[in-house]
Amino acid sequence: MTATLxxxxxxxxxxxxxxPPQFRTIRHAVVxxxxxxxxxxxxxxxxxxxxxxxxxxxxxxVYVFGGALGGGDRHEYLQFLLPGLLGQTIxxxxxxxxxxxxxxxxxxxxxxxxxxxxxxxAPLVGSVLAEFFxxxxxxxxxxxxxxxxxxxxxxxxxxxxxxxxVAICFALSFAWISVWVGMKVRTSGAVQGVMFLLVMPLSFxxxxxxxxxxxxxxxxxxxxxxxxxxxxxxxxxxxxxGPVATPxxxxxxxxxxxxxxxxxxxxxxxxxxx
Amino acid sequence: xTDLAIHATGLTxxxxxxxxxxxxxxxxxxxxxxxxxxxxxxGKTTAVRILATLLRPDSGSAVINGYDxxxxxxxxxxxxxxxxxxxxxxEDLTGTQNLVLIGQLLDLSARDAKLRAGELLEWFDLTEAxxxxxxxxxxxxRRRLDxxxxxxxxxxxxxxxxxxxxxxxxxxxxxWDVVRSLVDDGSTVLLTTQYLEEADALADEITVIDHGRxxxxxxxxxxxxxxxxxRLTVRPxxxxxxxxxxxxxxxxxxxxxxxxxxxxxTVAVDGDTVLPEVVSRLSAAGIGVDELSLHLPSLDExxxxxTGLRHDSPEEVVx
Numbered sequence: 137m138t139a140t141l142x143x144x145x146x147x148x149x150x151x152x153x154x155x156p157p158q159f160r161t162i163r164h165a166v167v168x169x170x171x172x173x174x175x176x177x178x179x180x181x182x183x184x185x186x187x188x189x190x191x192x193x194x195x196x197x198v199y200v201f202g203g204a205l206g207g208g209d210r211h212e213y214l215q216f217l218l219p220g221l222l223g224q225t226i227x228x229x230x231x232x233x234x235x236x237x238x239x240x241x242x243x244x245x246x247x248x249x250x251x252x253x254x255x256x257x258a259p260l261v262g263s264v265l266a267e268f269f270x271x272x273x274x275x276x277x278x279x280x281x282x283x284x285x286x287x288x289x290x291x292x293x294x295x296x297x298x299x300x301x302v303a304i305c306f307a308l309s310f311a312w313i314s315v316w317v318g319m320k321v322r323t324s325g326a327v328q329g330v331m332f333l334l335v336m337p338l339s340f341x342x343x344x345x346x347x348x349x350x351x352x353x354x355x356x357x358x359x360x361x362x363x364x365x366x367x368x369x370x371x372x373x374x375x376x377x378g379p380v381a382t383p384x385x386x387x388x389x390x391x392x393x394x395x396x397x398x399x400x401x402x403x404x405x406x407x408x409x410x
Numbered sequence: 411x412t413d414l415a416i417h418a419t420g421l422t423x424x425x426x427x428x429x430x431x432x433x434x435x436x437x438x439x440x441x442x443x444x445x446x447x448x449x450x451x452x453g454k455t456t457a458v459r460i461l462a463t464l465l466r467p468d469s470g471s472a473v474i475n476g477y478d479x480x481x482x483x484x485x486x487x488x489x490x491x492x493x494x495x496x497x498x499x500x501e502d503l504t505g506t507q508n509l510v511l512i513g514q515l516l517d518l519s520a521r522d523a524k525l526r527a528g529e530l531l532e533w534f535d536l537t538e539a540x541x542x543x544x545x546x547x548x549x550x551x552r553r554r555l556d557x558x559x560x561x562x563x564x565x566x567x568x569x570x571x572x573x574x575x576x577x578x579x580x581x582x583x584x585x586w587d588v589v590r591s592l593v594d595d596g597s598t599v600l601l602t603t604q605y606l607e608e609a610d611a612l613a614d615e616i617t618v619i620d621h622g623r624x625x626x627x628x629x630x631x632x633x634x635x636x637x638x639x640x641r642l643t644v645r646p647x648x649x650x651x652x653x654x655x656x657x658x659x660x661x662x663x664x665x666x667x668x669x670x671x672x673x674x675x676t677v678a679v680d681g682d683t684v685l686p687e688v689v690s691r692l693s694a695a696g697i698g699v700d701e702l703s704l705h706l707p708s709l710d711e712x713x714x715x716x717t718g719l720r721h722d723s724p725e726e727v728v729x
Contacts, residue, residue: 160517167514175502178543244498248559251462253488254515 161255168249168262172236173269182236185229186274191281193221197345198285205346211286218282219299219372220344223364225278226271226307227339231331233267233311234318238327241319241409257403264311271307275300289375299374302387306367309391312398319405338364363390415440415567415598416461420470422622423456430456432622433470438598438615443589445613445630446602449709453622454602455495458571461600462492475567491560495571495602499555501545505536508544508555512562523562530558534588550581557588568592570601574608586611607706610634618716625716637707637715642684644692645674645701658691674701 176182197205198214206213237260240246249259279287279296289296313334318327341355342364348356359365367390369383416438423431431453438444448454459465461472463483472479475489499508506527513523531540534554539547544555553573560568570589574582589599589612603609609616610630618626618633626633642663646655652673659667659677662684667675685704692699707715 164515167511171500171503171507171511174507175500178502243501244494245500247464247492247494248498248512249515250464251487251490251492251560252512252515252563253484258515 161258161261164254164258165261165265168259169265172263172266175236176266176270182232183270183273185232186225186270187277189229190221190225190274190278193225194218194278194281194285197221201345214282214285214287215290215376216347216372217345218278218287219375220342220368222275222278222299222303223306223368223371224339224342224344226274226303227310227364227367228335229270229274230267230307230311230314231328231335232270232314233263234314234316234327234331235324236318237263237315238318238321238324242324246406256407260315260402260406264308264315267308267311268304271304272300275303290377291375295374299371302370302374302384303367306363306387306391309394309398310363312394312402316398316402316405319402319409338362342368344368363387363394366390413439414473416444416472416474416600418457418461418470418472421457421460421467421472422469423453423460423465423467429622431460431467431470434619434622434624435627436461436472436600436617436624438600440598441593441596442614443593443599443601443612445609445616446600446619447604447606447609447616447709447712448602448619449604449713451621452619454619455571456622457619458492458569458600458602462490462569463487464492488563489565489567491563491565491568493553493557493560493568493570493573495575499544499552499559502543504541504543505531505547505555506540508559509562512559516563518562526562530561534558550577553577553581553585557585561592565597567598568600570599572602572604575604582608604709606633606637606709606712610706618712620713620717625713633712634706637712640679640684640704641676641707641711642679642688643670643674643676643701643703643705644688644699645672647698647700649673651697654695654697655692658688658695658697662687662691678707679704 194214194217197217198210202210202213202217206216237246246259250256279300314327314331317330318324321327321330341358342362343359344364348359348365351359363386366383366386369378370380370387372378373380373383414437416436418434418436421431421434421436422429434453434457436444436446436457446454446457456465460467461474461479463479463486466480474486477485477489479486500511503511506524509527509530510520510523513526514520516523518526528537528540531537534557536551536554536558539551544552547555557570557573573589574585577585586608589601593599599612601609601612613630615627615629616633617624626636628636642659644655644659646652652669652675655675656667659665659675663677663679665677667677670676688702692702
């Protein structure tokens with residue numbers, strides 16, 4: 137450091153205008169979401185789970201298992217698989233947010249945020265907001281790559297947009313589980329372990345890859361109540377036709393339930409984390 | 411009581427079976443520096459985290475800038491800046507991005523936040539590194555950026571948790587200058603440190619804590635009087651002449667010299683004329699020395715004097 141340090145602190149005419157408090161938290165969350173996005177540009181490897189992973193799943197299930205699973209008709213199976221995969225991979229990629237938040241806390245960055253006069257929820261909400269862009273990217277990649285492989289929607293582009301919207305809404309509420317786990321466990325590696333245990337049975341014990349009618353009764357019961365099944369039904373219905381209203385109702389209930397339970401739990405975990 | 415910017419009484423905090431704070435009182439008048447001196451694991455960081463509303467105490471109370479940390483944490487957060495022991499800047503962001511982020515969270519407009527970031531980066535001599543990612547900063551630069559981040563909102567009270575630990579001596583002096591200029595501008599500073607020298611250089615009053623308890627509170631002058639002011643250390647080249655040196659030191663100081671190991675003898679001394687006297691007596695006796703120094707007591711020696719016990723540095727309890 138040079139002699140500049142001994143210079144008196146400069147006083148400039150910056151001023152904080154009074155702003156309505158309800159918008160403050162949202163604005164702070166947006167500012168913090170921007171921080172997360174900047175961080176993603178620094179280490180683009182963070183995007184593997186929303187870019188390469190869905191491509192690998194598409195290739196694996198269509199070309200390796202597709203022949204057997206689809207009864208010989210790969211194209212038909214791709215039509216069935218892709219909407220399901222969208223719902224499944226999006227839940228899978230929620231693992232990352234808990235890991236990142238755990239790492240942020242360990243590094244002390246969140247101490248800084250906690251020592252500022254901002255709402256305690258702002259850093260958490262900001263992180264979840266930033267996830268929106270990751271999920272959007274995942275949808276674009278999955279559908280785009282699917283199109284290259286020959287997938288076609290049989291409805292219309294508006295339905296497709298609605299399908300993407302529902303999948304992202306579900307993912308944003310599901311992400312709070314990951315945030316909560318991120319607050320509770322000690323290391324980011326442990327977040328991955330715990331979340332994997334949760335996400336694996338939910339994503340494979342669903343109608344993503346195979347119609348539930350081929351499964352034993354007890355498993356069908358699980359598949360039926362599995363939220364991922366409901367999301368997949370909605371997305372599938374909106375993309376290739378089928379009943380939407382009932383699974384949409386269930387999905388909305390799940391979204392409300394996940395938010396109602398895990399947002400407060402995550403907040404409490406965050407405030408108690410020392 | 412209104413002239414106290416920081417006023418904590420009877421703070422206790424346990425983590426599981428470990429008691430980090432066992433009833434700590436801290437007080438700092440407005441515009442002064444309070445030094446909190448103690449070894450690793452004494453509870454310094456825990457105390458700072460409670461005062462900065464990052465932790466809730468198990469019992470006790472703390473009032474910062476007139477606001478209760480438990481009842482009005484938002485007001486407290488608006489009054490304080492915190493610089494942690496472990497620099498908490500975002501490594502993936504540039505210097506400017508780090509400071510602009512804080513500015514925007516403090517409700518500055520994007521333009522004002524940028525201006526403020528520019529000012530602070532210049533003040534901390536980081537202008538050239540402004541657009542580099544903090545990951546590539548040196549330890550000292552990171553520390554400065556961290557301190558700059560805590561000053562974005564012009565807090566009237568600043569907590570500095572071991573701001574110079576791990577910095578080389580020149581950087582330490584620079585950090586001291588920053589602290590002095592903050593106080594000149596009217597800020598109140600609470601500074602934790604492991605070095606009596608640092609507390610002596612900066613603090614108006616010093617609270618010594620150990621194992622979660624306050625074991626002394628005094629001005630630097632008063633504390634030095636208690637612990638015996640300066641220490642004189644002499645290490646003769648010829649270790650066979652240690653006894654001669656010990657005798658000589660006893661003559662001068664009237665106290666028995668302690669063997670520091672490595673052949674060095676240390677004794678507490680009073681007055682400023684000791685050094686020339688020692689030099690001439692050593693030279694008269696024909697004793698060559700490898701080391702001859704006059705210094706403030708180390709933390710270890712302070713604790714020895716205050717508690718009568720050599721301080722066995724405990725495990726770091728709380729990060």
